Amino acid sequence: MIALLIILLAFMIIGSLIAIETRDLLSSVICVGAVGMGLSVVFLLLGAPDLAIVQVAVEVLSLIILLRVIVIREDVTIAHRFRHEDVFATSAALVFFGIFLVFAWRTFQQLPAFGQPSLAVSGNYLAHGLSDVNSPNIVTSILLDYRAYDTLGEATVIFTAIIGALAILRTTGRISDERHDPDR
Amino acid sequence: MSGMTLIVKTIARLVVGFIIVFGCCVVLHGHLSPGGGFAGGAMLACGFVLVLLAYGRTETRRIISENRAATWDSLGAFAFLSIALVGYFSGAFFRNFLPLGRQFQLISSGTVMWSNVAIGIKVGACLFAAYLVLAGFRTAEDM
Amino acid sequence: MVLYVLTMVIFLAGLYAAMAKKNIMKTVIGMLIMDYAVNLMLVLIGYRRDGLPPIMTSANEPASAFVDPLPQALIVTSIVIGLAMTALMAALCVRLYQRYGTFDTLHMRKLKG
Numbered sequence: 497m498i499a500l501l502i503i504l505l506a507f508m509i510i511g512s513l514i515a516i517e518t519r520d521l522l523s524s525v526i527c528v529g530a531v532g533m534g535l536s537v538v539f540l541l542l543g544a545p546d547l548a549i550v551q552v553a554v555e556v557l558s559l560i561i562l563l564r565v566i567v568i569r570e571d572v573t574i575a576h577r578f579r580h581e582d583v584f585a586t587s588a589a590l591v592f593f594g595i596f597l598v599f600a601w602r603t604f605q606q607l608p609a610f611g612q613p614s615l616a617v618s619g620n621y622l623a624h625g626l627s628d629v630n631s632p633n634i635v636t637s638i639l640l641d642y643r644a645y646d647t648l649g650e651a652t653v654i655f656t657a658i659i660g661a662l663a664i665l666r667t668t669g670r671i672s673d674e675r676h677d678p679d680r
Numbered sequence: 681m682s683g684m685t686l687i688v689k690t691i692a693r694l695v696v697g698f699i700i701v702f703g704c705c706v707v708l709h710g711h712l713s714p715g716g717g718f719a720g721g722a723m724l725a726c727g728f729v730l731v732l733l734a735y736g737r738t739e740t741r742r743i744i745s746e747n748r749a750a751t752w753d754s755l756g757a758f759a760f761l762s763i764a765l766v767g768y769f770s771g772a773f774f775r776n777f778l779p780l781g782r783q784f785q786l787i788s789s790g791t792v793m794w795s796n797v798a799i800g801i802k803v804g805a806c807l808f809a810a811y812l813v814l815a816g817f818r819t820a821e822d823m
Numbered sequence: 824m825v826l827y828v829l830t831m832v833i834f835l836a837g838l839y840a841a842m843a844k845k846n847i848m849k850t851v852i853g854m855l856i857m858d859y860a861v862n863l864m865l866v867l868i869g870y871r872r873d874g875l876p877p878i879m880t881s882a883n884e885p886a887s888a889f890v891d892p893l894p895q896a897l898i899v900t901s902i903v904i905g906l907a908m909t910a911l912m913a914a915l916c917v918r919l920y921q922r923y924g925t926f927d928t929l930h931m932r933k934l935k936g
Contacts, residue, residue, distance in 0.1 A: 589839055
């Protein structure tokens with residue numbers, strides 16, 4: 497089980513590295529899609545079927561949106577120019593990431609061991625969930641009865657983000673005017 | 681954004697009914713099996729986006745315009761908030777005030793089912809509204 | 824433990840793409856990868872070895888036979904928020920492409936309109 501999870505996580509790491517480094521934007525988006533589908537399988541193996549359903553549907557929608565933005569250009573490849581500032585930036589980033597991983601390793605030893613969660617709060621939800629809310633799905637009863645206030649907050653965040661996207665993309669009839677007169 | 685060929689349009693017309701019915705089923709059975717408002721709402725948005733991709737933007741706007749999708753979005757959010765406020769006036773904010781019913785029945789567990797329906801409508805409408813507005817921009821070959 | 828470190832490697836890969844890449848679509852892809860890594864990390868913390876998914880079939884199972892349902896409930900909403908965030912970033916990229924005609928962030932600083 498752990499070996500299967502490690503193989504899937506290695507697949508996700510390789511997919512994300514390819515997505516970052518390749519110069520063809522179309523291949524990059526397809527690799528991100530592969531990473532998302534791998535994540536859905538990992539959710540299924542970790543005992544979270546609700547999350548796997550949501551991750552698959554959301555992954556398909558993200559792919560459509562990214563592809564729609566990418567094909568707005570004529571060509572989807574990136575021209576590569578080697579600059580000497582890039583060497584310093586990349587090496588500084590790698591040093592920072594090494595320090596980050598060292599501190600992360602020391603922090604993870606403080607967490608409970610993998611496979612034995614502490615269940616400090618959810619022990620109560622699992623013990624009394626079926627009798628309090630009468631629904632067999634404990635995740636839904638947490639989302640909409642015990643922690644419904646958090647769901648209201650998250651619904652507000654989704655609402656605000658989509659209203660922001662609608663407000664940015666509002667003027668669809670003035671595309672050709674803006675190209676000639678960009679000071680408006 | 682123009683539509684696609686006749687084969688794609690025919691298959692989309694046959695399949696979109698199943699997708700929307702399955703999305704509604706996942707929303708309604710959220711308290712009995714894995715799923716719920718967010719998963720069902722994402723599936724409903726997928727069904728609408730299939731219609732948008734197959735038929736093009738002008739035909740889809742005739743059925744659902746951006747204003748109508750944004751209105752359904754706001755109605756879903758308002759329904760969720762009103763369930764919370766009715767619970768407030770009968771005890772606590774978000775109190776489960778409807779009768780709990782028997783286990784494993786469809787209409788049971790109080791306000792959980794109605795909250796799922798409100799969230800499903802909200803998420804499905806708002807994700808589709810974002811796609812409908814994004815499809816209005818012409819691609820590079822049209823510019 | 825190894826799984827936590829691998830998840831942090833995915834997060835750092837996304838962070839590198841968001842920080843050091845000149846193309847703005849790579850920044851968007853980097854933020855998407857960071858979102859995946861954070862969601863995975865929180866679900867990994869709540870996993871119980873040989874645990875059942877938190878769907879009860881009868882009323883007499885002890886609470887120690889299930890995986891932790893609280894991280895799962897919070898990550899469900901977080902995944903959909905990630906999609907709304909991607910839609911907002913895509914809207915910004917479309918507007919930037921209309922304004923400057925390129926996705927390259929170096930050129931976006933030079934052109935003054």
